[in-house]
Amino acid sequence: MNFGLALQALAQHEIEFLVVAGVAAIAHGASTMTRDLGILYRLTPENVERLVRAFQELDAVSYGDPRRLPFEFSHLNNTGHHLAETRIGRIDALGSIGNDGEIVYEDVIDDAITLEAFGVSFRCIALERLIAVKEALGRPKELLAVMELKAVASQSDASLNDPGTRGGA
Amino acid sequence: MPRPKPKAKPRANPKPRDIRFGHDLSEIQNADGVDLALIRANLRLSVEERLLALEAQIRLADALDAARKKKP
Numbered sequence: 001m002n003f004g005l006a007l008q009a010l011a012q013h014e015i016e017f018l019v020v021a022g023v024a025a026i027a028h029g030a031s032t033m034t035r036d037l038g039i040l041y042r043l044t045p046e047n048v049e050r051l052v053r054a055f056q057e058l059d060a061v062s063y064g065d066p067r068r069l070p071f072e073f074s075h076l077n078n079t080g081h082h083l084a085e086t087r088i089g090r091i092d093a094l095g096s097i098g099n100d101g102e103i104v105y106e107d108v109i110d111d112a113i114t115l116e117a118f119g120v121s122f123r124c125i126a127l128e129r130l131i132a133v134k135e136a137l138g139r140p141k142e143l144l145a146v147m148e149l150k151a152v153a154s155q156s157d158a159s160l161n162d163p164g165t166r167g168g169a
Numbered sequence: 170m171p172r173p174k175p176k177a178k179p180r181a182n183p184k185p186r187d188i189r190f191g192h193d194l195s196e197i198q199n200a201d202g203v204d205l206a207l208i209r210a211n212l213r214l215s216v217e218e219r220l221l222a223l224e225a226q227i228r229l230a231d232a233l234d235a236a237r238k239k240k241p
Contacts (some may be wrong), residue, residue, distance in 0.1 A: 001227050003220040026219050029211040031204070035227055089227075117217035151203040156212050 001089030004118030006037050006058075009088075011120045013054040016042035016105065018112045018123040020097055020130070025145060027115060028127045029152040032145060036083070036090035040125070041076075042105040043095055048077045051093060058086035079104065097133055127153055 003023070010017060019027060022034025041051055052073050061068040062075075063083035076082055079096035097103045112123040125133075131149045134142040197206040211219060 001224055003224060004217075023220070023223070026211075026223055027216050029208055029219070031207050031211055033226055033230075034223070035230075115216045117215070117220060147201045148203050148208070151199050151201070151205060152208050152212075154199070155205060155208050 001035060001037070003037060003089075004120075005088045006086070006091055007118055007120045007122055009054050009058055010039065011122065013050045013057075015050045015054060016044075016047050017051075018105070018109060018125055019115075020094065020108075020125045020133075021092065024125045024130055025149060025152075027124050028130070028149065029156050030145065030148045032148065036092050038092040038094060040094045040097055040103075040105050040108065042109075043077065043079065045073075045077070048073055051076055055084060055086070055091075055093075058084075058088060058091075060084040060086040060091065063090060099136060099138075103133065127156070 017039040019038065020040045021036075021038030022032055023037050025032050026034070041047060052071060055071045055076075060071055061084070062071070063085045071082065071084065076093065076095070079101045081095070082093040084091045084093060095101070095104070097108075108125055108129055109123065111126045111129060113126055115122055115124050127149065131146055131153070134146045134149070197204060199205055214222070
């Protein structure tokens with residue numbers, strides 16, 4: 001997985017998205033393991049078109065699909081989870097998050113934080129919001145992550161939420 | 170005659186200590202057993218360094234997986 005190239009491709013195509021899931025947890029300081037970049041993208045026709053173009057450029061196909069079909073507008077223009085296998089690694093493009101897909105981009109973008117890495121500025125779900133989403137999911141895997149994320153919150157007052165520190169860069 | 174040492178005042182909220190195997194684990198873990206030392210180390214890194222460390226972990230996992238598959 002090349003997170004730098006993935007973030008750069010999403011930024012180049014001006015996709016409105018924020019980083020969620022495991023990579024968001026790691027960006028906040030957790031030490032969990034994940035193999036994919038989870039993004040929650042805005043569900044507007046223009047933005048979905050941009051995501052389709054980015055996926056075409058990255059040779060994205062549906063993960064685990066032996067037909068290796070590329071993504072089209074109709075595949076991405078919904079609140080589903082779209083697991084894409086690309087030439088630079090896996091990108092999980094999520095139209096929504098939460099137990100019943102009740103949380104969309106607009107619900108979490110206002111308190112998202114802005115991060116910089118690999119020459120790209122991108123948004124990431126807020127730590128408190130990530131904890132709340134994972135708590136609501138309630139699966140053992142998520143609750144384990146919640147324990148670590150709460151510990152991160154207790155340690156990171158001077159980190160991501162303070163743009164003056166290294167963690168914010 | 171030496172002055173008696175003043176009695177140490179008890180701290181208002183003493184941090185609970187978790188002594189096991191001769192170590193005070195409360196210094197490195199919280200009550201849930203989360204490794205605070207590791208989190209503090211992560212927080213000293215930039216976001217880019219954290220993601221590069223994750224990429225290295227993935228490469229290691231892939232290499233171990235490939236080696237395991239090669240075994241007869």
